[in-house]
Amino acid sequence: MGRPPCCDKIGVKKGPWTPEEDIILVSYIQEHGTGNWRSVPTNTGLLRCSKSCRLRWTNYLRPGIKRGNFTEQEEKMIIHLQALLGNRWAAIASYLPQRTDNDIKNYWNTHLKKKLKKGQKQDGVSSSFQSVTKGQWERRLQTDIRMAKQALSDALSLDKPSFSTDSKDLKPSQENTYASSAENISRLLENWMKTSPEPVTGADHRTNSAETVTQGSFSSSDEGAFSAETTPTHQGFDSFFSFNNGSCKSSDDVSRESVSVELQNASLMTPENGVVFQDESKPDLGDQVPLTLIEKWLLDDGLF
DNA sequence: AATGAAAACAACCGCCAGCTA
């Protein structure tokens, strides 16, 4: 009956993740994908519950995450979508492909709430979006969803053959997708190297991933590009960190990518092992309006 | 330079829907 319990509560570690744990988790997911979170603690030896592993991955380690410094456009987008959708952060996050729901939620709670409050104090209802009734938004959204579905089916029929899983064919935005994640990890690894000159190589139950990786040399000056001095057994891991970070796109550029780019982003694959890093935290495109369309009608409103 | 307050962020908790044995 049912499934076996995901993890026993005894001996489960809590609190901030260490770089070592991150490496183990990333390494494991690189190899096995994100299909079964329940097996992650068991197979990696991480003393974390599956839920914690999933959260760490989706909110911090997952490729494609952009952190900090919300652009003005993103900010407006969040404000608009929050007005429309309420506190449905996952839904809002689906329109901001590089942001996690947690990040957006935090940003809303710490920045935007206050900002809006301030604005309302100054001139009553300050923001133009608030003059648009919810009903109007919903009607327009529904129209755009229809348009999006049409665009999606067009994109699928036209672009499908050109999709490539080879990293060489990745567009700059995709490179950036990986690079931004590599930045995250390189940053924390950098700190780790500073604070722990003799990294713990882990208990017996751990995979040798952490050990192997720490033997490599990480260059913080490379903006997240790890040197490939790790052992051949971790080629996939190397590749994960070695994507070119040179051509960072602004969110404006990214948001103007077509539906087909979004579809490509949803099926990234590492060249060496073929493991697909699906953007699993995002809902299917069938359920969402592509960013460009949302943006279009926001632009139509003269809000940007 | 020291200290307290505020802000920012990461992670946990609890609930729920869907899935599986």
Add this chain to the structure above:
DNA sequence: CTAGCTGGCGGTTGTTTTCAT
């Protein structure tokens, strides 16, 4: 059909960092 687990989501809390005095 059903009990119970998983994964996802939103709310909340705890910790760290930054800023003001």
